[in-house]
Amino acid sequence: MNFLLVEKIFFYAAFGLYAAAMILFFVFFALKSQKAGKYANLLMTAAFVSHTLALVVRGIGAGRLPLTNQYEFASSFAWGICLCYLVFQWRFHFRAMGAFATPVILVIIAYAALQNKQVRELMPALRSGWLALHVSTAIISYGSFGVSCAVSAMFLLREKMSGSEFWQKNVPEGKKLDFISYRAVSLGFLFLTMVLVTGAIWAEQAWGSYWSWDPKETWALITWFIYAIYLHLRISRGWKGKSAAIFAVIGFACVVFTYIGVNTLLPGIHSYA
Amino acid sequence: MDKVKKALRFLFSMQFALVILGLFVLVCIGGSVIPQGEIQAVYESAYPGWSGLILATGLDDVFHSWWFILLTLLLCGNLLGCNLLHIRPILNKMKQKTRPLPAGEDGLVFSGDPETLLKEMGFGKWEQIDRGRYAIRNKIGFWGAWLTHLGIFIIILGFALGQMFTVNYTVYGVPGEEKPIGDTGLQLSIDDFSIELRPDDTVEQYTASLTLKNPATGASWSGQASVNHPWDANGLRFYQNSTGWAADMAVYKGEELIQTDTLCAGEYRAVEGRPELLVMLRAFYPDYTQDETGMPTSASGSIVDPGYLYMLYYNGELLGMNVLRADEKITVSDYTILFSNPRSYTLIQIKRDPFTWLAGVGGAVLLGALFIAFYLRTEEIWLMEEEGHWRVYGRSRKGSLLFREKLAEKIKEGTK
Numbered sequence: 001m002n003f004l005l006v007e008k009i010f011f012y013a014a015f016g017l018y019a020a021a022m023i024l025f026f027v028f029f030a031l032k033s034q035k036a037g038k039y040a041n042l043l044m045t046a047a048f049v050s051h052t053l054a055l056v057v058r059g060i061g062a063g064r065l066p067l068t069n070q071y072e073f074a075s076s077f078a079w080g081i082c083l084c085y086l087v088f089q090w091r092f093h094f095r096a097m098g099a100f101a102t103p104v105i106l107v108i109i110a111y112a113a114l115q116n117k118q119v120r121e122l123m124p125a126l127r128s129g130w131l132a133l134h135v136s137t138a139i140i141s142y143g144s145f146g147v148s149c150a151v152s153a154m155f156l157l158r159e160k161m162s163g164s165e166f167w168q169k170n171v172p173e174g175k176k177l178d179f180i181s182y183r184a185v186s187l188g189f190l191f192l193t194m195v196l197v198t199g200a201i202w203a204e205q206a207w208g209s210y211w212s213w214d215p216k217e218t219w220a221l222i223t224w225f226i227y228a229i230y231l232h233l234r235i236s237r238g239w240k241g242k243s244a245a246i247f248a249v250i251g252f253a254c255v256v257f258t259y260i261g262v263n264t265l266l267p268g269i270h271s272y273a
Numbered sequence: 274m275d276k277v278k279k280a281l282r283f284l285f286s287m288q289f290a291l292v293i294l295g296l297f298v299l300v301c302i303g304g305s306v307i308p309q310g311e312i313q314a315v316y317e318s319a320y321p322g323w324s325g326l327i328l329a330t331g332l333d334d335v336f337h338s339w340w341f342i343l344l345t346l347l348l349c350g351n352l353l354g355c356n357l358l359h360i361r362p363i364l365n366k367m368k369q370k371t372r373p374l375p376a377g378e379d380g381l382v383f384s385g386d387p388e389t390l391l392k393e394m395g396f397g398k399w400e401q402i403d404r405g406r407y408a409i410r411n412k413i414g415f416w417g418a419w420l421t422h423l424g425i426f427i428i429i430l431g432f433a434l435g436q437m438f439t440v441n442y443t444v445y446g447v448p449g450e451e452k453p454i455g456d457t458g459l460q461l462s463i464d465d466f467s468i469e470l471r472p473d474d475t476v477e478q479y480t481a482s483l484t485l486k487n488p489a490t491g492a493s494w495s496g497q498a499s500v501n502h503p504w505d506a507n508g509l510r511f512y513q514n515s516t517g518w519a520a521d522m523a524v525y526k527g528e529e530l531i532q533t534d535t536l537c538a539g540e541y542r543a544v545e546g547r548p549e550l551l552v553m554l555r556a557f558y559p560d561y562t563q564d565e566t567g568m569p570t571s572a573s574g575s576i577v578d579p580g581y582l583y584m585l586y587y588n589g590e591l592l593g594m595n596v597l598r599a600d601e602k603i604t605v606s607d608y609t610i611l612f613s614n615p616r617s618y619t620l621i622q623i624k625r626d627p628f629t630w631l632a633g634v635g636g637a638v639l640l641g642a643l644f645i646a647f648y649l650r651t652e653e654i655w656l657m658e659e660e661g662h663w664r665v666y667g668r669s670r671k672g673s674l675l676f677r678e679k680l681a682e683k684i685k686e687g688t689k
């Protein structure tokens with residue numbers, strides 16, 4: 001079986017389905033069509049299934065978790081956001097979130113599509129269970145932060161749309177959006193902590209040092225600090241609502257910089273990843 | 274006295290914690306953008322006119338500068354102080370059998386069976402209170418943030434102690450060599466070094482078989498270190514760090530063999546009795562060829578057609594350089610030098626960090642604590658008797674919205 005070809009088909013099918021879902025979500029918003037919203041959600045689920053199959057096929061073909069080079073990680077990152085979106089949409093049942101999640105997913109999967117898709121054998125240092133755990137937890141963490149960013153963006157827009165009946169009906173009230181964003185940050189923060197811990201264990205075994213202030217590590221830590229500040233501000237200053245939403249968006253910008261910016265703009269041992 | 278108290282209270286406050294965390298963010302951004310540990314010339318070319326200031330303020334080594342350490346100390350003091358201040362209140366909350374009704378809430382009307390409602394909401398036990406019932410679950414949730422801060426403190430402590438007490442050594446050599454490990458008095462013997470290749474010629478694994486010896490006591494330990502699988506022996510940890518090529522060098526004076534040595538690529542040796550004459554094995558090409566520009570390179574990773582790039586120095590001046598092929602030799606006055614027996618050497622990194630485990634414990638505490646803080650939230654419920662029905666109040670500080678929604682749902686289901 002030609003794994004790469006099968007994977008490519010699933011990958012581009014997912015890409016197309018995400019794009020179609022995004023358009024339908026926009027239609028849902030623009031024309032206030034409930035039907036479009038329903039189909040958009042179905043397409044999103046279909047995209048997720050196809051995307052999962054793409055990753056599984058790649059994993060089988062490569063004989064390892066598909067989580068190592070830029071393409072694989074970008075694709076998994078988009079997958080993680082979709083997974084977290086589906087989980088949160090199931091838990092808090094509101095579809096409108098998709099209109100904000102799909103553009104984020106689409107940008108990342110487009111970035112993935114531009115990367116070299118060849119399967120390469122791993123150098124020995126990268127063949128580690130801890131590293132696999134490190135990257136898997138990163139996907140969930142980044143996915144949750146992505147959801148919190150999307151929900152916060154909705155929060156910020158909702159304020160401007162207070163007159164719209166459609167928004168009132170389809171988008172939960174601000175308090176709830178704020179709460180969902182907080183829960184998503186909590187999940188993301190727990191997983192980001194796991195990312196740091198598993199990464200440290202891996203670095204200790206592979207390089208003999210569990211923390212070396214390499215730029216990627218440092219940026220993951222910066223992200224961790226930013227979200228820690230977010231969590232404390234909520235408690236101490238009751239910074240909920242708008243300021244919290246802005247903070248969640250900044251936090252996600254940090255996540256994206258850690259993931260893409262550091263590799264391209266700053267040097268370090270993570271550069272080959 | 275009051276002033277001291279006030280200052281302490283500020284130092285232990287969350288406001289101050291936020292300031293410190295904000296400063297950490299700025300410092301970390303600086304440390305990741307400005308190249309670290311470089312010489313002045315590098316800064317001068319990157320930031321003309323600023324290099325002096327960068328070096329003077331320690332911006333060239335942010336994470337070891339005095340102000341970074343001060344900031345870390347402040348964070349530790351703040352964490353500890355904050356935790357100390359919170360022990361008593363948390364213990365009090367733990368001890369309380371019942372707690373007062375949340376103020377300013379209307380509660381929900383419920384007219385079903387209170388036992389069932391309590392059970393459905395996950396409360397196994399309840400307390401009788403004046404005209405009602407009270408139940409609480411996940412009391413451990415009170416400790417979530419406290420344990421989180423403890424975990425962070427332990428990590429910082431382990432890391433700081435590690436920075437102070439870690440010792441690092443490196444030993445490199447080819448199989449059969451035995452070398453001293455720094456100033457430890459111990460010897461490391463490299464018994465074997467193997468490179469396992471995949472069918473496509475890429476490397477699967479590097480494995481060094483090692484024996485650690487203590488000549489003073491005669492004790493010895495044997496084991497293997499491979500990438501991602503360090504070897505622990507006698508309180509030291511051995512890492513298979515990297516590899517390169519080495520070869521034997523033989524020096525003849527006339528017909529007489531006067532010297533043999535093993536050189537790793539990049540090393541040089543003086544010819545026996547001629548300290549001004551240095552031979553360097555600059556590089557080794559196992560499958561020698563030339564690229565488009567005529568530069569030496571290797572067509573593969575296997576030894577097919579060896580090429581030794583050497584450099585010869587006389588009194589510090591370059592006398593010559595060239596690539597020696599299989600049977601070629603260097604002749605200089607009445608000396609003949611040749612290379613043979615190319616093989617891989619291994620570089621073993623050796624570390625003793627008596628506090629890595631402490632940072633590990635901190636990490637485990639932190640993860641467990643975050644789970645408690647976010648997912649074992651304390652939940653409380655009050656059922657107050659009113660005429661013909663109950664009035665129900667619920668509280669879960671951090672999960673209030675979900676908890677109340679669930680409560681409302683259950684009350685709707687259970688109300689007849």
Ligand code: HEM
Binds near residue numbers: 231290422643
């Ligand atoms: C790197 C540093 C820190 C991290 C990662 C951190 C993390 C956390 C987390 C995860 C929570 C729980 C938040 C929630 O449930 O929403 C929390 C709560 C809290 N933190 Fe921190 N923290 C840090 C430093 C500090 C410091 C230095 C103080 C000192 C005053 C502090 C004071 C508090 C307080 C008072 C709470 C609320 C406790 C409660 O909810 O009962 N934190 N912290």
